[in-house]
Amino acid sequence: MNSDICIVIPAYNASQTIGDVVARALRHCHVIVADDGSEDNTAQVAGNAGAEVIRIEKNQGKGNALRELFLRAMDAGYSAVITMDADGQHDPDEVPLFLREHERYPDAIIVGSRMKDKDLIPARRYNAMRIARFYISYAANQFIEDTQCGFRLYPLSIIEKINLVTERYVTETEILMKAGDSGYRIRFIPVKAIYDGNRSHFRPVKDIAAITAYVMLYLTIKWTIESVSSGRPFTYKKNGIHDRVARNGFFFLLMQALAVTTAVPFSVWCLLEYIFLSPFIRNNFSSVRQISGNFVTITMATLMLPVVLPVAVFEKAAGLFGLARGVTGRFVSFFYPEVRGYCRKD
Numbered sequence: 001m002n003s004d005i006c007i008v009i010p011a012y013n014a015s016q017t018i019g020d021v022v023a024r025a026l027r028h029c030h031v032i033v034a035d036d037g038s039e040d041n042t043a044q045v046a047g048n049a050g051a052e053v054i055r056i057e058k059n060q061g062k063g064n065a066l067r068e069l070f071l072r073a074m075d076a077g078y079s080a081v082i083t084m085d086a087d088g089q090h091d092p093d094e095v096p097l098f099l100r101e102h103e104r105y106p107d108a109i110i111v112g113s114r115m116k117d118k119d120l121i122p123a124r125r126y127n128a129m130r131i132a133r134f135y136i137s138y139a140a141n142q143f144i145e146d147t148q149c150g151f152r153l154y155p156l157s158i159i160e161k162i163n164l165v166t167e168r169y170v171t172e173t174e175i176l177m178k179a180g181d182s183g184y185r186i187r188f189i190p191v192k193a194i195y196d197g198n199r200s201h202f203r204p205v206k207d208i209a210a211i212t213a214y215v216m217l218y219l220t221i222k223w224t225i226e227s228v229s230s231g232r233p234f235t236y237k238k239n240g241i242h243d244r245v246a247r248n249g250f251f252f253l254l255m256q257a258l259a260v261t262t263a264v265p266f267s268v269w270c271l272l273e274y275i276f277l278s279p280f281i282r283n284n285f286s287s288v289r290q291i292s293g294n295f296v297t298i299t300m301a302t303l304m305l306p307v308v309l310p311v312a313v314f315e316k317a318a319g320l321f322g323l324a325r326g327v328t329g330r331f332v333s334f335f336y337p338e339v340r341g342y343c344r345k346d
Helices: 018-025 042-049 062-075 092-104 115-120 123-139 170-180 204-227 249-261 263-276 286-290 295-319 327-335
Strands: 002-011 029-036 052-056 080-083 109-113 152-155 186-190
Touching: 002 018, 002 042, 002 062, 002 092, 018 029, 018 042, 018 092, 029 042, 029 062, 042 052, 052 062, 062 080, 062 170, 080 092, 092 109, 092 152, 092 186, 109 170, 123 170, 123 204, 123 295, 123 327, 170 186, 170 204, 204 249, 204 263, 204 286, 249 263, 263 295, 295 327
Parallel strands: 002 029, 002 080, 029 052, 109 186
Antiparallel strands: 080 152, 109 152
């Protein structure tokens, strides 16, 4: 059993699955479970299986549970944590894959990628994942194959350098963007895609909307800084503008709404700055220039965002007659290509 790394599991009403997850995870590392105000006996089942249990009296969401788990692991002296879900969608037998990758790259975040099992992922979710990774990869200054998988290894030295200001499922995206935008590498390893009917607390509409709003705000701030800066691909600094904008909850929500509603004209404006300011501000938008992309691609992708839903609706309707199968996937592949390369930090 690894003594420097522990497994942390946020859990809410997971009594049917948490026992098996904990028992199998304990073969590899110490396990800490955060019972996020469950209404069932999740905490008791996890404790009986051998986990250390943190009890959160009122359900506050995955983001808050992760913050509590990170703090507990830091206080206990662990150097890194592996995050897993409580619903059985992550296979504890794959933990050694993360441990081996961490030995090779001790300063990197390791993210599980389910993309090799794309045929097992529902098509709508798979397309949404590809659109999300397009923008999140730009924010993180590097390609991240699967930005939505919660099976990850985080060096706690990185977590200590980040202020986590978001809630629920947005927090996992926030970590990737802020870590990558600080100059840290994010690596990925293939893991199984497990969809066995276990209940997820992810809310497809509300949580996707929340993630989208935060990503758009983050990129708005990042690209505003980069547009008038020469050779500055890394814009995150703890307690800097990315954190300060979240200090007032209402203002934070207002700024996110503004970023979403102005995403199309903002991307066009950035394209103009990308083209016409570059003779005067050398290497502006440095992160975009260093990775395999340009603002034409980004602007076209953003212009097409309002079109994705109608295309998906058309495919579903046409599918009743056996027509247009896979058209949404082809649309997403064309307008939201993989972002290759990464920004080097000297």
